[in-house]
Amino acid sequence: MSENHVLIEVLGLKKYFYRQRLFSADKEPIRAVDGISFSIRKGETLGLVGESGCGKTTAGKAILRLIEPTSGRILFRGRNILDLSREELRQLRPHMQFIFQDPYESLNPRMRVGEIVGEGLGVHHLAKGAEQAERVSEVLRKVGLHPGDAGRYPHEFSGGQRQRIGIARAISLHPELIIADEPVSALDVSIQAQILNLLMDLRDQLGLTYLFISHDLRIVKHISDRIGVMYLGKMVEMAKGEDLFRKPLHPYTQMLLQAIPKLGPAQKAHPPSAKEEVHFFEPKQGCLFLPRCPHSKERCHAEEPLFQNEGGDHWVACHFVF
Amino acid sequence: MSQLRPHSQKTPLLEIRSLTTQFLTEDGVVRAVEDVSFEIFQGEILSLVGESGCGKSVTGLSLLRLIPIPPGQIVRGEILLEGRDLLRLTEKEMERVRGNEISMIFQEPMTSLNPVFTIGSQIMETLQLHQHLDKKEARRKAIEMLHRVRIPSPENRIDSYPHQLSGGMRQRAMIAMALSCQPKLLIADEPTTALDVTIQAQVLRLLKEIQQEMGMAVLLITHDLGVVSEIADRVAVMYAGRIVETGPLEALFGNMRHPYTRGLLESIPQLEEKKERLNAIPGHVPNPLALPSGCKFHPRCYLAIEECSQEEPPLFQVNGNHFSRCIRWRECC
Numbered sequence: 218m219s220e221n222h223v224l225i226e227v228l229g230l231k232k233y234f235y236r237q238r239l240f241s242a243d244k245e246p247i248r249a250v251d252g253i254s255f256s257i258r259k260g261e262t263l264g265l266v267g268e269s270g271c272g273k274t275t276a277g278k279a280i281l282r283l284i285e286p287t288s289g290r291i292l293f294r295g296r297n298i299l300d301l302s303r304e305e306l307r308q309l310r311p312h313m314q315f316i317f318q319d320p321y322e323s324l325n326p327r328m329r330v331g332e333i334v335g336e337g338l339g340v341h342h343l344a345k346g347a348e349q350a351e352r353v354s355e356v357l358r359k360v361g362l363h364p365g366d367a368g369r370y371p372h373e374f375s376g377g378q379r380q381r382i383g384i385a386r387a388i389s390l391h392p393e394l395i396i397a398d399e400p401v402s403a404l405d406v407s408i409q410a411q412i413l414n415l416l417m418d419l420r421d422q423l424g425l426t427y428l429f430i431s432h433d434l435r436i437v438k439h440i441s442d443r444i445g446v447m448y449l450g451k452m453v454e455m456a457k458g459e460d461l462f463r464k465p466l467h468p469y470t471q472m473l474l475q476a477i478p479k480l481g482p483a484q485k486a487h488p489p490s491a492k493e494e495v496h497f498f499e500p501k502q503g504c505l506f507l508p509r510c511p512h513s514k515e516r517c518h519a520e521e522p523l524f525q526n527e528g529g530d531h532w533v534a535c536h537f538v539f
Numbered sequence: 540m541s542q543l544r545p546h547s548q549k550t551p552l553l554e555i556r557s558l559t560t561q562f563l564t565e566d567g568v569v570r571a572v573e574d575v576s577f578e579i580f581q582g583e584i585l586s587l588v589g590e591s592g593c594g595k596s597v598t599g600l601s602l603l604r605l606i607p608i609p610p611g612q613i614v615r616g617e618i619l620l621e622g623r624d625l626l627r628l629t630e631k632e633m634e635r636v637r638g639n640e641i642s643m644i645f646q647e648p649m650t651s652l653n654p655v656f657t658i659g660s661q662i663m664e665t666l667q668l669h670q671h672l673d674k675k676e677a678r679r680k681a682i683e684m685l686h687r688v689r690i691p692s693p694e695n696r697i698d699s700y701p702h703q704l705s706g707g708m709r710q711r712a713m714i715a716m717a718l719s720c721q722p723k724l725l726i727a728d729e730p731t732t733a734l735d736v737t738i739q740a741q742v743l744r745l746l747k748e749i750q751q752e753m754g755m756a757v758l759l760i761t762h763d764l765g766v767v768s769e770i771a772d773r774v775a776v777m778y779a780g781r782i783v784e785t786g787p788l789e790a791l792f793g794n795m796r797h798p799y800t801r802g803l804l805e806s807i808p809q810l811e812e813k814k815e816r817l818n819a820i821p822g823h824v825p826n827p828l829a830l831p832s833g834c835k836f837h838p839r840c841y842l843a844i845e846e847c848s849q850e851e852p853p854l855f856q857v858n859g860n861h862f863s864r865c866i867r868w869r870e871c872c
Contacts, residue, residue, distance in 0.1 A: 268735035375823050405590035406762065410806035410819035417816065432736065439808030439817070462810060476740040478765025480807060481792040 224426050225280070225394055226256040230289035232272075232279045249275040251450035252289070254524075259393070262420065262427040264441030264458070266434055266473070272450040273430045277396045280428070281313055282306060293394070311341050311390035318399035320379035324371040330357070331367030334385045341390065352389065359422075360385045360415060377408035381415065388419060396428045401436065413440060434477050438462060443530075446470050449505045452524060456531040466533040468510050504536070512537060550622075551578035552756050553602070553641075553724055558616035560594075560601045563609060569827045571597040573780040575616075579724065579756045584747070586759040586767045589777035590803075592824055595760045598777075599726045602758070603641060604633055620724075639669045642717040646729035648709035652701040658685075658712040659697030662719050669720045684715040687752075689745060707738035711745065721753060728760040743769050764803060768792060773860070776800050779825055779835035782854070786861030794872075796863035798840045801872045834865070842867045 230253050233246035250272040257263045265273045279286040282298060291298040293313065301309065317323035324333055335353045338344040344352050354364035360381040371379055380400060387395055397416065401409040417440060419425060431437050437444055438458050445455040446469065454467040465471045504510070504517040516536050524534040560572040572594040579585045587595045600606050601613055604625065618625040625636060637643075645651045653661060662684060663677040672680060678697070685693035688711040701709055710730060717725060727746065731739040747770045750757050759771060767774055768788065775785040776799065784797035795801050802820035822839040825831055831838050837847035846866060854862040865871060 268737065377823060405824070406764070406803060406806045407590060407820040408823060410817040411821075413808075414816050414819055434736070435808045435810060438810060472737055476737045477810065478740070478743075478763070478769045480765060480768050480804065480809075 222258045223256045224259045224261075224294065225428075226290075226292040227280060228254050228290040228292070230254070230276065230279060230291065231287045232275050232284065233287045248450045250279060250286075253445075253447070253450075253452045255445055255452065255455060257394070257426055257428060259426055260420075260424055261443065262429055262441045264437035264444040265428060265430045265447060266432065266437050266444060267447035268432060268473075270449075271447040273432075273447050274398050276447070277315070277398050277428060277430050281315055281396060283315065311337065311343070312392050313394045313396070314387035314390065314392040316380075316383050316387050316395060316397040316400045319403055320376055320383055321403070323383055324379060326371055328370075329367065330362075330369055330371065330374075330382055333371070333382060334367070334389050337386065337390045343390065356385045356389045359388065359419065361411075375408075376404050377411060380404060380408075380412050384412075384415065384419070388423065388425075391423070392425070394426045394428070396430070398430045399432070400429075402431065402433065409436070416440065434473060446473065451505060451534065452532075453506065453535070454531075454533045456529075456533075460529065460531050464531075466527060466531065466538045467506075467535050468512055469506050472509075504534075549580055551619075552581045552621060553758075554578040554617075554619040555598075555602070556617040556619070558598065558601060558618065559614045560597050560606060560611060561614055562611050564828075567828050570780055570830075571827065572601060575777075575780075575782055577775055577782065577785065579758060581723070581756055582750075582754045583772045584750060584757040584759055584770055586761060586771035586774045587777060588761055588764060588767050588774060588803075590762055590824060592827065593777040594780040595762075595777050596728055599643070599728050599758060599760050602726060603637055603643060605643075635669075638665055638717075638722070639720050640722055641724045641726065642720070642722040643726040643728065644710070644713045644717045644730050646732050648706070648713045648733075649701060651713060652709060654701055657698050657700055658704070658716075659699075662697075662712075662716045665716055665719050680719065681715075684719045685712070687718075687749065688712070688715045690715070705738075706734055707742060710734060710742050714742075714746065714749070718749065718753065718755075722755065724756045724758065725750070726758045726760070729762070730759070731766060732761070732763070739766070740769075746770060764807060776803070779827070779830060781835060781864065782862075783836065783864045784862065785854075786857065786859075790857070790861045794857075794861075796857045796861070796868040796871055797865045798842050798867075798871050799836050802839075842871055 230250055232250040233248055235246045253276060255263065265276065267273045278284045280291055286299060331353050334356055335349045338349050338352055353367055357364050357366055362378065362381050371382065374382065401412050404412060413436065420427060429437065429440055441458050443455065444458050444461050446453050446467065448469050454461065454470045461470065462474065465474055502521065503519055504522055507513050507517050514537065522534045522536045524532055526532050527538055556576050558572055558575045559570065562569045562571055575598055587598060589595045602618055606613065613626060620640065625633065652658065659678065659681050662681040666672045666677040666680055682693045682697055685696055690696050690708060690711050704712060731742050734742060743766060761767060771788050773787050774791045775782045778799050784791065784800045791800060805818040806820060808817060820839050825835060833848040833850055834852055837843040852864050852866045854864050855868055857863055857868060
């Protein structure tokens with residue numbers, strides 16, 4: 218676990234959105250991502266979970282500068298991505314790719330599959346003409362499609378096959394890091410399993426590093442080595458997958474895990490009533506989870522808990538570790 | 540839960556016999572639901588589960604005769620609500636069944652609630668229309684319903700507009716509206732799919748509690764086996780427009796007898812054990828315009844033999860009310 222194996226390190230990443238009105242702008246921003254830090258080692262898969270609106274997608278996009286972060290540092294192989302010029306960033310792009318959730322909206326319907334998958338090779342002057350076609354065939358084969366599919370259009374494919382096209386596009390440039398944002402959420406369960414298997418096979422074959430973003434805890438547990446849990450823009454807990462599931466420390470993580478429907482008719486333990494979600498109500502101070510927390514105490518109102526290592530690389534932001 | 544059975548002693552609340560619904564498309568006839576039969580008893584939750592395009596939602600809509608005609612068409616079958624065939628009712632009579640005797644909730648509460656009216660006025664409209672209550676009575680009843688679905692301070696919430704409520708609250712309001720006339724059967728089509736997992740757990744528990752309080756029957760349509768195992772009593776698994784396996788929840792999860800049911804379950808990552816690969820079902824759902832011959836699942840099935848492609852299997856009785864549409868059901872699983 219030496220430092221030099223860290224592929225990407227995110228430090229204090231923030232993305233604030235200010236709503237623009239006609240004559241004014243909000244003074245109080247929406248803190249979509251509010252100072253998260255983590256690192257991913259080469260070959261590792263970090264899962265990022267949380268419910269809608271927790272900032273996990275914004276975080277993923279901000280890391281690749283698909284949206285400009287408000288502040289923070291993102292060290293990719295030791296260089297801060299946020300300091301790079303447009304041209305330098307462009308040169309770095311082949312190393313970091315993104316897989317989108319919706320296989321219907323993320324593929325240009327007017328381009329053939331071969332053009333979609335080969336576009337990056339052309340843009341980055343990596344392959345042209347016959348060589349490009351050869352590379353495209355190879356990548357299509359890798360993701361379980363037929364090389365002949367290169368001449369077809371996205372609408373001719375099912376959802377699962379389209380996601381394979383999206384994956385082919387992402388791996389065509391031999392990236393080191395792939396950020397996958399809910400890559401199987403739009404798919405039926407039998408197809409989800411196929412795509413998860415594919416992502417894991419590619420990881421082994423190509424030595425990929427994943428940031429895997431999902432709301433589905435079962436899927437995140439299956440594919441990830443470590444898991445980070447986000448709540449209202451902050452990281453509230455991070456640990457090895459087995460540790461997080463065996464011994465969740467943050468009350469929010471505990472609530473999430475209890476809410477996963479059990480498969481099979483076994484005992485239905487009904488957890489204590491969780492409180493209904495809250496709108497973008499932000500306590501001015503104290504713990505953000507306070508309005509929903511079943512264990513809150515006085516200290517939680519006054520002071521925001523720090524994200525601390527509780528030992529064994531298990532990080533949590535809670536005053537009272539349960 | 541299961542004390543209500545054995546079935547033979549009771550007449551079902553709703554009995555579907557050989558329901559077949561088709562759609563005429565430019566490319567040909569799509570048989571979305573083919574020869575589907577099942578029954579629902581009072582006080583039970585039957586779950587219709589399957590992947591997209593399997594015909595589960597069309598089945599639900601067919602029960603209320605909400606299929607757009609054309610292009611849709613219920614070609615065959617009977618839908619017997621306490622012995623009365625809904626397919627033989629006039630449109631006027633059917634209107635009295637909808638909302639009053641059978642009501643329905645949908646996946647996305649924001650698209651089913653009217654954004655320009657308060658939730659109170661929408662619940663009151665149902666009550667005034669179906670139960671002929673006056674305005675004051677209807678308002679009192681609407682508050683009572685909101686209270687029943689555990690919406691805090693219902694006297695105030697009744698004047699809220701849908702956009703002022705969170706997703707979970709909106710789905711609760713939808714449930715309040717659907718149940719305001721105390722229907723005998725509630726059809727819930729993916730009621731928690733749009734909700735976050737913690738909210739989903741709350742809404743499911745609410746549904747189960749209310750169902751038990753009111754002794755109502757629920758047809759729960761979902762793609763999520765987790766949701767099924769949380770609240771269903773019985774399950775029917777659909778594939779390519781057909782029911783391929785049906786039985787009590789315990790049997791389906793503990794002693795499944797159809798390779799598709801097994802495939803669905805094994806596609807879901809287990810929390811307990813870490814497996815390197817999932818046992819994914821190969822291939823994909825067939826094109827409804829070009830269904831395979833024989834058993835519709837055979838091209839994807841690990842148990843398939845030549846016979847499977849020749850003749851469509853009937854439902855075999857495994858035991859009691861557990862049936863499987865697989866000729867090799869004894870060897871499966």
